[in-house]
Amino acid sequence: MSVRRFTGAKIVVFGGSGVGKTAFVVRYMTRRYIGDYDRNKEMLYNHKIPSPRDDVTLEIIDTAAKDNENRENHIKWGDGFVFIYSITDRKSYEYINTLKDMLVKIRGPDMPAIVVANKCDLLSVRQVEDSEGVTLAEQLNCPKFDVSVAEGYSGVSEAMEELVIQLKREFVKNCSQAAVTANDKTKSKLFTFKKGFKKRISRSHSDTV
Structure with missing residues (x-):
């Protein structure tokens, strides 16, 4: 019997204009920081994570x-989600709240996800309180990470590592559920076969009496 292994997942990165979505993704994949991007351009990236058994390939959509129009399609497509807002931009937080409601409505409350509060190096111009980000993460039942994409790689890496762990757990859970369902179907077929076999024996016995 073959054993299924976790070899990849599809990740959607959501966030308002100028919050650092693309910088976050590029920092994660390359460790480099590049701050100037086309804010209205959607990009699809492939990122390979080396593994002792099978490499893991992440398809990452950096949404515009x-x-x-495509937000609902992105939610249906993704296996895991990154919700980024800037602590210096109140509207970006409100935007993520709207997307959070869409995700819960379409996919349920327990999808693999992380909330990322970016630009934490700019506390003097903060517009979103830390407690508000915590509340958002609690509503999604997921962890929240405070990062500055511009200042370093470690916070970005930690956040994405957590998301990959969640994706692996979800994969194992789905495999277990599929195995249980398959086992139940096998048992049902066996029960039906035994029931029919007993009826045939009963009829055969009646015919000989």
Whole structure:
């Protein structure tokens, strides 16, 4: 019997314009920081994580903030989600709240996800309190990470490592559920076969009496 292994997942990165979505993704994949991007352009990246058994390939969609028409399709497509807002931009927080409600409505409350509060090096111009980010994460039943994509790689890496762990757990859970379902079907078929076999024996016995 073959054993299924976790070899990849699809990740959607959501966030308002200028919050650092693309910088977050590029920092994660390359460790480099590049701050100037086209804010209205959607990008699809492939990132390979080396593994002793099978490499893990992540498909990462960096969504365009103004592409409202495809938000529902992105939610249906993704296996895991990154919700980024800037602590210096109140509207970016409100935008993520709207997307959070969409995710819960379409996919349920327990999808693999992380909340990322970016630009934490700019506390003097903060517009979103830490407690508000914590509340958002609690509503999604997921962890929250305070990062500065511009200042370092470690916070970004830690956040994405947590998401990959969640994705692996979800994969194992789905495999277990599939195995239980398959086992139940096998038992049902066996029961039906035994029941029919007993009826045939009963009829055969009646015919000979």
